[in-house]
Amino acid sequence: MSSSSHPREVPAVPGPGPAPGIGRRRLLRYGAAGASALLATGPLTGCSSRASASDASALNVWDLFQGGDGMLMDDMIRAVSKGSDGFEVDRTILDWGPSYYTKLAMSAAGGRASDVAVLHLSRLAGYAPGGLLDPFDLDLLAEFGVTEKHFTPAVWARTKHDGVVYAIPLDVHPFIVFYNRDAADRAGLLDPQGELAAMGSPKAMLEAGKALAEVTGKSGILFGHVTDTAQNWRQFAALYAQTGAAFTLPDGGPAEIDTDAAIQVVSFMQQLFDGRTNPNNLDYNSALAGFLGGRGGMAMLGEWELPTLRKSGIPLGAAPFPQVFGKPAVYTDSHSYVLPHQASPDPARRREAHRYVAEILKQSLTWASAGHIPAYQPVLAEPAYAKLDPQSSYADAGEVAVLDPPNWFAGAASNFQNRMCQPLQSALLGNTSAEKAVRQMVREANTLLRQPNPVA
Amino acid sequence: MTTTTPIGAPAPTGEPPVAVSPRRGTGRRGPGPLFVLPFAVPFALFLVWPVLQGIWMSFTDSSLALRATSFVGLDNYAEAFGDPDVWSSLGNTVFFTAASSVPLVLIALAMALLVHSGLAGQWAWRLSFFVPYLLPVTVVTLIWTWLYQPDVGLGNELLGALGLEPVGWLSDESVAMWSVAALTVWWTVGFNFLLYLAALQSLPTVFDEAAALDGAGAWRRLWSVTLPQLRRTTVLVAMLQILASLKVFDQIYILTKGGPNGSTRPILEYVYDVGFTGYRLGYASAVSYVFFALVIVVSLAQLRLFRQED
Numbered sequence: 001m002s003s004s005s006h007p008r009e010v011p012a013v014p015g016p017g018p019a020p021g022i023g024r025r026r027l028l029r030y031g032a033a034g035a036s037a038l039l040a041t042g043p044l045t046g047c048s049s050r051a052s053a054s055d056a057s058a059l060n061v062w063d064l065f066q067g068g069d070g071m072l073m074d075d076m077i078r079a080v081s082k083g084s085d086g087f088e089v090d091r092t093i094l095d096w097g098p099s100y101y102t103k104l105a106m107s108a109a110g111g112r113a114s115d116v117a118v119l120h121l122s123r124l125a126g127y128a129p130g131g132l133l134d135p136f137d138l139d140l141l142a143e144f145g146v147t148e149k150h151f152t153p154a155v156w157a158r159t160k161h162d163g164v165v166y167a168i169p170l171d172v173h174p175f176i177v178f179y180n181r182d183a184a185d186r187a188g189l190l191d192p193q194g195e196l197a198a199m200g201s202p203k204a205m206l207e208a209g210k211a212l213a214e215v216t217g218k219s220g221i222l223f224g225h226v227t228d229t230a231q232n233w234r235q236f237a238a239l240y241a242q243t244g245a246a247f248t249l250p251d252g253g254p255a256e257i258d259t260d261a262a263i264q265v266v267s268f269m270q271q272l273f274d275g276r277t278n279p280n281n282l283d284y285n286s287a288l289a290g291f292l293g294g295r296g297g298m299a300m301l302g303e304w305e306l307p308t309l310r311k312s313g314i315p316l317g318a319a320p321f322p323q324v325f326g327k328p329a330v331y332t333d334s335h336s337y338v339l340p341h342q343a344s345p346d347p348a349r350r351r352e353a354h355r356y357v358a359e360i361l362k363q364s365l366t367w368a369s370a371g372h373i374p375a376y377q378p379v380l381a382e383p384a385y386a387k388l389d390p391q392s393s394y395a396d397a398g399e400v401a402v403l404d405p406p407n408w409f410a411g412a413a414s415n416f417q418n419r420m421c422q423p424l425q426s427a428l429l430g431n432t433s434a435e436k437a438v439r440q441m442v443r444e445a446n447t448l449l450r451q452p453n454p455v456a
Numbered sequence: 457m458t459t460t461t462p463i464g465a466p467a468p469t470g471e472p473p474v475a476v477s478p479r480r481g482t483g484r485r486g487p488g489p490l491f492v493l494p495f496a497v498p499f500a501l502f503l504v505w506p507v508l509q510g511i512w513m514s515f516t517d518s519s520l521a522l523r524a525t526s527f528v529g530l531d532n533y534a535e536a537f538g539d540p541d542v543w544s545s546l547g548n549t550v551f552f553t554a555a556s557s558v559p560l561v562l563i564a565l566a567m568a569l570l571v572h573s574g575l576a577g578q579w580a581w582r583l584s585f586f587v588p589y590l591l592p593v594t595v596v597t598l599i600w601t602w603l604y605q606p607d608v609g610l611g612n613e614l615l616g617a618l619g620l621e622p623v624g625w626l627s628d629e630s631v632a633m634w635s636v637a638a639l640t641v642w643w644t645v646g647f648n649f650l651l652y653l654a655a656l657q658s659l660p661t662v663f664d665e666a667a668a669l670d671g672a673g674a675w676r677r678l679w680s681v682t683l684p685q686l687r688r689t690t691v692l693v694a695m696l697q698i699l700a701s702l703k704v705f706d707q708i709y710i711l712t713k714g715g716p717n718g719s720t721r722p723i724l725e726y727v728y729d730v731g732f733t734g735y736r737l738g739y740a741s742a743v744s745y746v747f748f749a750l751v752i753v754v755s756l757a758q759l760r761l762f763r764q765e766d
Binding site: 098101102105106108109111126127129130131132226227229279281282283286289290341408409413414415418421422423425426429431447451452454455456 | 517519520521522523541605606607608622624626627628629711712713714715716717718729730732733734735736739
């Protein structure tokens, strides 16, 4: 039981909030060093590779992979730890979300961060410009067999800041749809090959929802968004990109958003989740539970739910997020490896860090079994990947990837996503109109853009 | 069980008795300061110093990123006073404080009176009223997240059984803060209950007995004898409660992340959002000192009230 869990442990102290406790940079440095020392030896060290946590020469790696993902990462680390040139890895797993990114930033600000860390590519714009990351040495990486040509241009373009590469993508993880093959079949939504047929128009999608609702007797398409800080935004961003309009956040503002297209998208979402054929008030877990319980024919989720869904035994199909507007686009993010800033990096360790990233990428077939699409293209070409079902059916999603508009405050687990989700949630719940929701989104984006940039 | 030694002492005020020790000589200093050190050093290091550091930071554009920090004067405060999010989250904090403190005092009093009245199974009542307070915030929030589920939650299930429409416990802007308050009452009322129970059990019984002999009924004795004697405890409980409620953060952060539409975001979450996920430590410090000023004002007002009560 943590001491902060009780509201009245220190009754008379009017807490000035967490911020003042941080102190200046020097304090940060010691604090971060202390924190990482604690974490490194603490119960969070989940890896069971050869290296022991106390081994000072082991490569320090921070990541945010828990559950099934975490176990697969263990397997991959075990694989690269074998043999005479195997790594000694000291892995630290931290909880996903704002806290992970806070800790990563603080450790890098202290200059004594881990050797390698995982970062969502959408967060790069908040890390690279502020000096929180060190650039990759591409020559060194090429020496270990990984070069630019191994990645899709859409993803590679996002790894750079000022023309310098700061991140090496491990995967792309799109927002996709899972469907119950039986229900989709009875609703007449499958193509002759038995896969989900393309939608092609908003009308077709709405009708598909109705047809699925009739088949299941409950709901058509399940989508959990209540009290979620990302789901609504993921869906909006995908559909909005499908209209071909751009969403950019230039420093200093104002945000460049095609409001007509945005209103069209939000209105469509309102129609899709009207509360009758599709419940509009689910949270993430109840949508997942509803799909697992057969109360819906389709669910809009991240591909990382694949292991959970497959275990359920329902006849599972997966497809890229349906294209209903003019242009194919799928909301995506990417787990990437970065080198958090170190004040005085040891060249030998840096070299090992590069080699580690290259070797882990070559293990991505294991990673793909969790549902992620490997970013390292040679793996996609392997016959073993083509055999992975249903992963291979949405492998193309990486080519039409839409990430958050790059700015320091945007990206996975950011304030920006949370603030965009709030008006969208109101619109989906029927508490506000699409116009008002979009106006509020623009207002929120402009508020964030007006703030002085803390990383520039 | 209910009759304890009638010492006539008022409710505990939380202040340790002051021991007056005889001094040996005026010129020599005893080892007193040494005994204070184990408390004074951490206090200075972890409270006084960060508070001063925070004040300094609030005048800079200090950031979590590796960027040079510069002095910006009162810019952060000017921004804070013009920031609608500061005012709305401050309003949320005050609303939560009002919505939680009143039931937390009244329900605790009612529970203590019930238990004190000599119900059978004393220990069971005391245990069930106090046990939620022992749970960590994560567990409490997890339980209530399920109760508040729109689809399969017990809350809407019960409403449905009564033929009522489901409620968006956490998704309706006008309901969400009340849901948080209900959780908080359930979770923390046990502490106030204990304070009240302790006070009740230490009240002298003579007045009550005398009133009964004079023919006063139970209600008359409650209003005219028991409650006036509990006044100091009520002041203490209310004061502690208001200060605790003003600090609300964790259950809201886990339950709603401040949503829907910022309707449950307290000022401390806003500080966290701009300072940690937004890196702007300088601005976050300024906002937290604005809040600090509010807490000081509330404390001073309460102190005045307390004095008048005496």
